[in-house]
Amino acid sequence: MTGSFGHLWDLCKRVFAFGKRITLKGHCRFWIIQSFNGIIAVASLVSFLFFVACAYWYFVPTFQPVSHSYDDHAIPNPNASIGECNVFQGSWIQDDGYPLYNASLCPFVERGFDCLANGRRDRGYTKWRWKPRDCDIPRFNARQALEKLRGKRIVFVGDSLSRTQWQSLICLLMTGVEDKRSVYEISGNKITKRIRFLGVRFSSFDLRIDFYRSVFLVQPGPVPRHSPKRVKTALRLEKLDDMSNEWIDSDVLVFNSGHWWTPSKLFDLGWYFMAGGSVKLGMPITAAFKRALETWASWVETSVNPNRTSVFFRTFESSHWNGRPRLYCKVTQRPSSKPGGRDRSPFSDIITKVVKEAAIPVTVMHVTPMGAFRSDAHVGTWSDNPAVPDCSHWCLPGVPDTWNEILLWYLLSRD
Numbered sequence: 403m404t405g406s407f408g409h410l411w412d413l414c415k416r417v418f419a420f421g422k423r424i425t426l427k428g429h430c431r432f433w434i435i436q437s438f439n440g441i442i443a444v445a446s447l448v449s450f451l452f453f454v455a456c457a458y459w460y461f462v463p464t465f466q467p468v469s470h471s472y473d474d475h476a477i478p479n480p481n482a483s484i485g486e487c488n489v490f491q492g493s494w495i496q497d498d499g500y501p502l503y504n505a506s507l508c509p510f511v512e513r514g515f516d517c518l519a520n521g522r523r524d525r526g527y528t529k530w531r532w533k534p535r536d537c538d539i540p541r542f543n544a545r546q547a548l549e550k551l552r553g554k555r556i557v558f559v560g561d562s563l564s565r566t567q568w569q570s571l572i573c574l575l576m577t578g579v580e581d582k583r584s585v586y587e588i589s590g591n592k593i594t595k596r597i598r599f600l601g602v603r604f605s606s607f608d609l610r611i612d613f614y615r616s617v618f619l620v621q622p623g624p625v626p627r628h629s630p631k632r633v634k635t636a637l638r639l640e641k642l643d644d645m646s647n648e649w650i651d652s653d654v655l656v657f658n659s660g661h662w663w664t665p666s667k668l669f670d671l672g673w674y675f676m677a678g679g680s681v682k683l684g685m686p687i688t689a690a691f692k693r694a695l696e697t698w699a700s701w702v703e704t705s706v707n708p709n710r711t712s713v714f715f716r717t718f719e720s721s722h723w724n725g726r727p728r729l730y731c732k733v734t735q736r737p738s739s740k741p742g743g744r745d746r747s748p749f750s751d752i753i754t755k756v757v758k759e760a761a762i763p764v765t766v767m768h769v770t771p772m773g774a775f776r777s778d779a780h781v782g783t784w785s786d787n788p789a790v791p792d793c794s795h796w797c798l799p800g801v802p803d804t805w806n807e808i809l810l811w812y813l814l815s816r817d
C-alpha cells in the first residue's frame with residue numbers, strides 16, 4: 403500500500419507538471435509512457451481504484467439495517483421535528499413491537515374491521531411500522547397522549563374510512579386506561595355503518611372523541627322542480643353539511659372524503675350535483691369534488707377559530723381493487739414492493755390544491771402514498787360479510803393506526 407501511495411503521489415506531481423507543460427509548450431501527448439515509472443504509476447492507480455471499488459461493494463451491503471425497506475436513501479436526523487420532515491414519504495419496516503393494541507380487547511373496533519376475529523390466519527400484516535425517510539415517528543405512548551389531550555374534543559368527519567381512524571384512535575388511547583368502563587359511547591349506541599353521530603368519552607381525562615358521518619361533506623337536498631326524472635337527490639355543492647355547526651366547538655378536526663365520489667354511488671342512485679341554483683347534469687365528478695372542497699375551505703375560514711382548533715384533511719386512502727371490467731380483491735400476505743400507481747389520486751391532488759389556494763391553516767395528511775404499498779392490509783373476506791370482498795377498508799389494528807400516530811405527533815408537538 404505504501405508503494406501505491408508513493409506512486410500515486412508521483413503521478414500527481416507528473417499530472418500537475420503535465421498541465422503546466424501543455425499550457426506552456428503544447429506537446430508531450432504521450433508523456434505518461436515516456437518512462438517506465440509512468441507505467442508503474444498508472445498500473446498502481448488502476449489497481450488501487452479497483453481495490454477500493456471491491457472493498458466498497460463487499461462491505462457496504464452488510465452495513466445496511468436488517469429490515470425490509472422500499473427506499474434506499476440515507477436517514478439523516480431521527481430527531482427531526484414533524485415540521486422539518488415529510489412524514490408521508492418513507493417505507494414500511496417490519497417491527498415486532500406492533501400491533502399497538504389487540505382489537506378483541508377494544509369494544510370500539512366494529513366487527514367488520516377485526517380481521518383476526520373474522521378468521522384471518524396470517525398476522526404478518528399487523529407487524530409493519532411506517533418509517534418516514536428523513537425522521538422517525540415518536541414511539542406511541544398512550545399515557546403521555548392522554549395527558550396531553552386532557553379536556554379536549556377531537557372530531558372526525560367523513561366516510562367509513564374516517565370511522566376506522568376514529569375507532570383506531572380510541573383503541574390506541576384505551577391501552578393507557580386502566581378502568582375500561584370509564585370509556586363509553588355517550589348515548590350508549592352500538593357502532594354501526596349508517597349512524598350519523600357517535601361520541602366516545604374518556605371520563606377520567608375529560609376527553610371526547612366524536613365521529614360524524616358525512617360522506618360528501620356537502621348537503622344533499624330535494625330536487626328542484628322541472629328536473630329530469632332520473633334526478634332523485636340534488637347534492638348542494640355550495641352548502642356544507644347541515645351538521646357542520648356541531649363540528650365547530652372542537653380542538654381537533656379531522657376530515658376526509660373521496661370514496662363516495664363515484665358514478666355508482668352517485669349517478670346510478672339518482673344523485674346529481676347542484677350549484678348556482680340549478681342541477682348540473684353533465685358536471686364531472688372531480689369538478690364537483692373541487693367545488694365541494696372550496697365550500698368546505700370557506701367554511702373553515704369563516705367558522706373555525708384557528709387559535710383553538712387544529713384542522714386536518716386526510717387524502718385519499720388507497721384501495722387495491724384489481725381487474726377490469728369485473729373488479730376483484732386479492733389481499734396479499736406482504737406489502738407490495740411497488741406502489742403500482744396507487745400512490746396518486748386525483749382526489750388527493752384536489753385536496754392539496756384547494757387547501758393551498760385557500761391559504762387556510764389546514765394540515766393535509768397525505769396518506770395516499772403510504773397506503774399504496776399495503777395490498778396486505780385490507781379487510782378482504784375477513785369482514786362481517788365474507789360474501790362481498792373488500793379491498794377499500796383496512797383491518798384493525800393496521801394502517802389507520804399509522805394515520806393516528808402521525809396525527810398524535812402533530813398534536814403533541816403543538817402547544
Ligand SMILES: *[C@@H]1O[C@H](CO)[C@@H](O)[C@H](O)[C@H]1NC(C)=O
Binds near residue numbers: 481
Ligand atoms: C435526539 O434526542 C435525544 C432525546 O431527546 C437526545 O438525547 C439526542 O442527543 C438527540 N440527538 C440528536 C442528534 O439531536
Ligand SMILES: *[C@@H]1O[C@H](CO)[C@@H](O)[C@H](O)[C@H]1NC(C)=O
Binds near residue numbers: 504506
Ligand atoms: C387478543 O386477546 C385475546 C384475549 O385475551 C387473545 O385470545 C388473543 O390471542 C389476543 N390476540 C392477539 C393478536 O394477541
Ligand SMILES: *[C@@H]1O[C@H](CO)[C@@H](O)[C@H](O)[C@H]1NC(C)=O
Binds near residue numbers: 707708709
Ligand atoms: C387569534 O389570536 C391572535 C393573536 O393572539 C388574535 O389577534 C386573533 O384575534 C385571534 N383570533 C381569534 C379568531 O380569536
